[in-house]
Amino acid sequence: MRSIDGAVLDLKRLDLLATADSVIHRLDARAKVLTTLVFIVTVVSFNRYEFTALFPFFIYPVVTASLGNLPGGYIVRKIIMVIPFAFVVGMLNPIFDRELFVRIGPLAITGGWISCASIILRTVLTVGAAFILVGVTGFLSVCEALERLGTPRTFTVQLLFLYRYIFVLTEEGARASRARELRSCGRKGLGLASFGPLIGHLLIRTWLRAERIHMAMLARGFTGEFHSRQVSGFGWRELFYVAGWSAVFLVLRMENGAQWLGRLVTGGLS
Template sequence: MADIGAHFIEIGLMDRLATKDTAIHRLDPRAKLLTTLVFVATVVSFGKYEVSALLSFFVYPIALIARGDIPARYILKKIILVAPFAILVGVFNPFLDREPLLTIGDWSIAGGWISLLSILVRFILTVGAALILLACTGINGVCLALEKLGVPRVFTAQLLFMYRYLFVIMEEGMRMVRAKRCRSFSKQDTGMKAFGHMLGHLLLRSLDRAQRIHSAMSCRGFDGHIPSMKQLRLTSGDVAFVAGWSGLFIIMRLYNISQLLGSFITEVIS
């Protein structure tokens, strides 16, 4: 249950990263969102045994981490934390797919190992891209971009509400857990019944809060529509960002840069 506190800090840190002011942070959130989507789509479109061509895609996250002043180690740590599921599903590949696919001298490597490696590389790339998008755009920016790209206001508005009250309700939950722990002595696990009651209490408090928020909103003229004043203006820099990166992704999708470079080097050496 210490993790609830850890999550808390985590979200806060991601938020803080988003308040930095770098060239990447200043880009239109739509530009970053679209570029990230193109990135993810091109990465996952590779065949399942592809590894070398994927490596060139690291240039995007690395460039953003550098320009956006994002701590690379932190992003890596987060990726590793969530890796188990991908590993779990991919880890059987080497056992199920034993056809040798690659030989170096006397060694042969089964296709399954390659596809597992490919899954891991994809995983790092796609998850990293999502985290970086958030770290240099912020949840408000992402929501604004979604909205301007046509996602219904009802959805984005309640998403922002959820995000806003995440902190408040998590803190309430955390206080409850702490108070319970103080009185449970050696019997530390929460039984299902106590758990149900605790959640029930938290739920009732949340419902009360929703009611209070609503009354605070209606005091200020809320009539079901949340007004938005924020305007976005796409600059030529934003367009260049999307076009440039997307173009690069497509080139890297079509031509295996690593392979080309590798053959060039080996030829030069030999």
């Protein structure tokens, strides 16, 4: 079960990246959360056949990740992991939507393929932006920012516990699975039959462990509030950051940046 262990460590790395120091890291978390929200809303607001106009939006994740010194390969790997899910969402589109959209030589592309590609592209953009947000802010600070922006505390605390529970669940899962694997001597063991009790045990074990962790939190005065060590306020820098990016997104929403660039290049060449 190295893969489960590895995946958890990989996810924890995202939180560790957030403890670094860079121009982006130093910004108030609220500015980053707001900008990411505006970004996501803009990206999903395009009609379902839009494809080319989405490409210029990559500027936001790329610039943020590079200013925040996030390792590109790592982020790309994380995003690739969610592409299959997006594909499942969009895979029926080419079957039902057979209206001809573009013809490139002998190749006919239907609206279904375009909308499927658009779903995948949007997923890459929005999930990428969310990953990068956590990578330059930290999950704790994101939740704190959401709370300061008016999200009810019950919701943010639930979100934080859910996030912590992922680690508890996967760690216990990896242990249980390792124990099963070692005793099944490289074969299938008892097969599917052994998975029922295994999952039941897993639930009880993670439950108990989560309770112990909760005890440890209560022992240290936890009252439903998380605090982070970053002290920052929403100043001019943050205002400029949010307004600047929002303006960029608005322009890219109104104008098809890819076509505009194409016209500029072909016009310049002719």
